[in-house]
Amino acid sequence: MKELLDQLIALAVEKVPLLGQAPDWVFYLLWMLVAGAALLVYASLIAGITSWVERRIAGRMQARIGPNRVGPRGFFQWIADGLKSLFKEDVTPANADKPLFRLAPYLVFTGMFGAWAVLPYSARLYAADLNVGILYVMAITSLVVIGILMGGWASGNKWGLFGALRSSAQIVSYEVPAGLAIATAVALSGSLSLQEMVRAQAGPLGILGWNIFKSPFALVAFFVYFIAAVAEGNRTPFDLPEAESELVAGYNTEYSGMRFVFFFFAEWANLFLIGAVSTTLFLGGWQGPLANPDTWWGVMIGAGWFFLKACFFVFVLIWIRWTLPRLRVDQLMAMCWKYLVPIAFVCLIGTMLWMSVFGDRAFFGLVAVGP
């Protein structure tokens, strides 16, 4: 990958006049643009295909077929829907705050998509490896709540505002247990960089080093993180901001056409994001049997593991969504502050105690070697 890129750059320097004298930041910028474009394509594919997968799975769960007309088994349905939405009229309500109304979907989109830049797709496959990667993920996904609040407020619709207010209360609350659970994983891995966190989870068979196996507290923290992530992603049973049967469509009631697609693109991209971050933090990221980071085929196998694990979470999220009913606002808050936050605290402190007693060896290691 890197060698190929270096060769390409060398070729470009040779062919294009003046490029040889360009300062380093030009190359850096070019590289970032290429990586960004590649990621955008990748994210669009994932989000689009996820939308089709979700509809097919939902169809199976509901004793119906789901989309099956466009392409084999309806596989191109997402392209058809996307194109259709592009051509639809983009209605801005008369009493909307127009600049904010137009801006909001892009914020939601940016918040979701920005986090994809640091995901460790494999050992040497990533767009950026920030040394504060996980903090960056938390920070940039917070843009989503601003976008939702902005969209709900600016659309001049009372249902929209309801959805926006619910959303802000919900996402801000669930950041706390999510942050604490992430801190547990950070404590176990000893780094904030996502790549380093994955590398720290190397172990026998590529499986036993995963953070969830390192201490019982980490296993609980994983579930806390997953629940909090579902809540931050506005998915059933926490889909109150767009609760169809209560708030019509919540914050996106007034949106149509392209802007509506941006909201939904973000939602489906977020499914994979939840899976990817959970995988990275607790399930060893690209670690797995045969995922050797030093050979190119090992890297590709690692990418496969990462993708499979993330897709497993996507399936679980879809499964949950089409099974469970929705919580009420006060129950949602009670669950966060009465249960998840204390549990997350116990997990964090418990993990630290565990580490100070046993070190960061996996508890499988303890069983085998003895303390």
Added chain:
Amino acid sequence: MSPLQTDIWTLNMGPQHPSTHGVIRFVLKTDGEIIADADPDVGFLHRGLEKIAELVPYPSFMPYTDRLDYLAAINMNWAWALSIERLAGIEVPPRAEHLRVITAELNRIASHLISVGALASDMGAFTPFVHALRDRERINDLFEELCGARLTFNYCRIGGVSLDAPPGWFDRVRGFLDYYEPMIDVFNRLITDNKIFVERLRRVAPVSAEMAIAYGLVGPNLRGSGVKFDLRKDEPYGIYPQLEFEVPVGRGYRDGVLGSCFDRYMVRIEELRQSIRIIRQCLDRIPEGEIQAKVPKVLRPAKGEVYCRTEAPRGEVGFYVISNGEKTPARVKIRTGSWSAMSIIRELSKGWMIADLVAIIGSLDVIAPEVDR
């Protein structure tokens, strides 16, 4: 700068709102999510059925009763037929009586399926609704075989029913019951036993027995409050006195409050089983014979009046008919269950949340055509 203040907010819910089951509108006054007042605004589906009844001959009003509650058309047909039979003193042959019970109870299952499924979908779980529709589809198939229609059946006639069952139909009904009885448990596993679902309903908006009677609640809504009152038992009609079944009542299921939304829901679930029991008995004992009594071509009941009520899925449906010897009634008044259920919502929803209002509407099983007529 003025200090921060809060305000009561006026919010328009419906008539095009996903969970107002048809065209019902509420003008909500809310303090944040808490409802201060929910003013029901009815009449979007008013068709003047009572006036139409005065203009058409007695038998010709039958198709209109389908539209009175399109989810339980046969129960409505039956109520009209029974009123006129009482008015004109017509005896219905036993085979027709059995067919009426079988179809009416099948229709009750279909209607309750929509009700419990829609409540689940109001709570945010869409899958149970689709599963309920899947089973209801089979009932619709049975009805299609019987009378050609899938929704507005127009099956009962004054003095009987319109068509006899086609060959093998009773076996197919039995086949459906064998299929469906275990499906209730599957449905319960999917949604009724769900922790979130129970928590959303079990303490929400309890109606005490006194309040239920004061507001004239009927049917499953009344029984949900623990009042054991079922017209099939307490004011029997048709062949119900000869059949064995129980009347399920609310009893604070799952540690809830008596008369809560969950009790009303559970009463419907339990009634599904009782309906199956009733149909099985009818299938076992249905006699051969006529399906239609002799009724004059132009029906002119003697001068008089009658109030006849029957137990429909949404509770008591009553026809008050005055005849002055003409071929059309002089006056018809229809009393339906959803109307009284609608009237209690305003009182009931005070202090609950918007999400609970949805549960209240769903658990009371209010549907627009019954409210507006």
